[in-house]
Amino acid sequence: MCVKVVCVGGGPAGLYLAILLKRQNPAHDITVHERDPEGSTYGWGVTYWRGLLDRLHGHDPESARAIEESSVRWNQGVAHVRDQVTRQPGDEGHGIGRHRLLEILAERARSLGVRLEFESEVTAADLPGADLVVAADGVHSALRTHHAGHFGTQLEEGRNRYLWLGTTKVFDAFTFAFVETGHGWIWCYGYAYSGEGSTCVMECSPETLTGLGLDRADEGEGLALLEKLFASILDGHPLIGGRGAPWPAFRTLTNRTWHRDNLVLLGDAAHTTHYSIGAGTTLALEDAMCLATALREHATLPAALAAYERQRSSELLSAQSAARYSAQWYENLPRYIHLPPHRMFALLGQRHSPLLPYVPPQLYYGIDKAAGQLEVLRRLKRWLGPRAARALHARSTAHRS
Incomplete structure (x- = not known):
């Protein structure tokens, strides 16, 4: 049976779902609406692990090969604490530029016959007619917000503040750097996403943010101060700013249910997990895999959407728990930062443990x-x-x- 699908949001989740559905049945009528122009996106790079790559190869080998060929790899982690450095081996990680990932998925979707409509904003008031409407429009999803009471949406704001930046410094390992200032600690996570650049996520407590004046500095002043604080890992390379509100607190989003009639939530519209576990894109792509499978295996739309919600809600529990404890570890950094660096780094690797805080x-x-x-x-x-x-x-x- 062929169906008409409208996907609102042209991020990784929406594009990958369109690819999978077209592979299942080329007769499906699928349109992806993205409100921004093609090629414009936030962020710098995304990170993922070998397990996701294996699953991508299993669902669509062609896009998986392109993603793998465009990714960089590392198998070590390094932590800089004051003037001390500790390096440890780890699992193989992968990084890819977000622009490049979206380019690959858009090209693949088009090749399969998916219509991509950029600069096309869809709201709850003007939904196109379709058998299935997919809300893949992110954490600020307009479609979800319109029915927030039905979905049971909850937002929990964390304490620390963060800033998503890029740099031309190419890190050879997943890099952590912790810098002590007169107003407390500030730290960054850095990882390469290509041979030309890396992502740098800065984080600190609200007291450190205001003490350093970063909440009041304009972008140029803020970047200059951060470049000075993290000069030891940047090796003279600049930090590059991005769009978005400066230094927000991360908001963890959950929903009581993920579907309403023929409308279903996907990716960040359904759930978010703290960036410190590096799983946002992975979980969004896994949502798409699960929804596509459910739609293939169940004869009716209500049964498929119920099965999708049931499976993904269950699978997300461990990731959500890990993200919650990871965020808390950083919020309680003074508890760990004065340990010898190799011990602090070992506990950094154990930050997902529910036992560690006690x-x-x-x-x-x-x-x-x-x-x-x-x-x-x-x-x-x-x-x-x-x-x-x-x-x-x-x-x-x-x-x-």
Whole structure:
């Protein structure tokens, strides 16, 4: 059965859903409406991990290959604390420019016959007729807001303030830098997204923000101060500003339900997770995969949308928990920052733990280290077990003969 689909929002989630639905049935009539001009987007780069890339290859190998070819990789993390540096190996991470990601998805969608309408704003008052309307219009979704009471939308604002920047410095690892000032700590997360640039996300407490005067500085003054504070990792490269409100607090968005009649929420319109776990784009693309699968596997639209909501709500629980504890770790940075850098970095990697806020940091580090050693011993025992049994059996057989 072919259907008419209108997708409001031309971000990664909306474009990828259009691709998947067209692959399932080329006869589907699919239009993506994006209010901004083509090629204009916020942010610099997005990060993702190998698991997502494997899933992309499974759903649409052609776009997955293009994304992989346009991505940079790293397998280390480095933390700068004052004048000390610690570096540790980690899982393979990937970064890609947001502009490039959208370009790949738009080209792929067009090649499959999806209509892309840029500078085309759709509101709840002028929804085009369609079998399915997808609200992929972000955290400020107009379609969701129009029915906020039905969706049960809730917004929870975090304490710290952040700023999304770019730089021409290309980091060779996922980089954390913590700088102490006379008004408290300020820090950044940096990762490359191409051979020409990296993303830098700055964060600090509201007291540090006002103490440094960053809340009152114009963009040029603010960037100059940040470049001075983070000179040790920028190596003379500039920071580049972007659009958006300066130094907002991150808002975690949840909804009680994700669909209403033939309207369904996707990506940031349905949920947000704190940027410090680097999962926003991944979760949005996984939403698209799940919704496309549900629409293929269920005979009716209500059943498909209910199955999509049920599955994704369940799958998101761990990511939402990790994001909540990660944000809290940074909000309580003074609790950890005075540890030796290698220990602080180890607990930075454990910031998703619900136990960490309630255990003294030094004690938690010792417990975690001991647990890691016990896990090594358990793995060794499992590996030796069959071999020891075979050796014992061989000796027993030789003795009886």
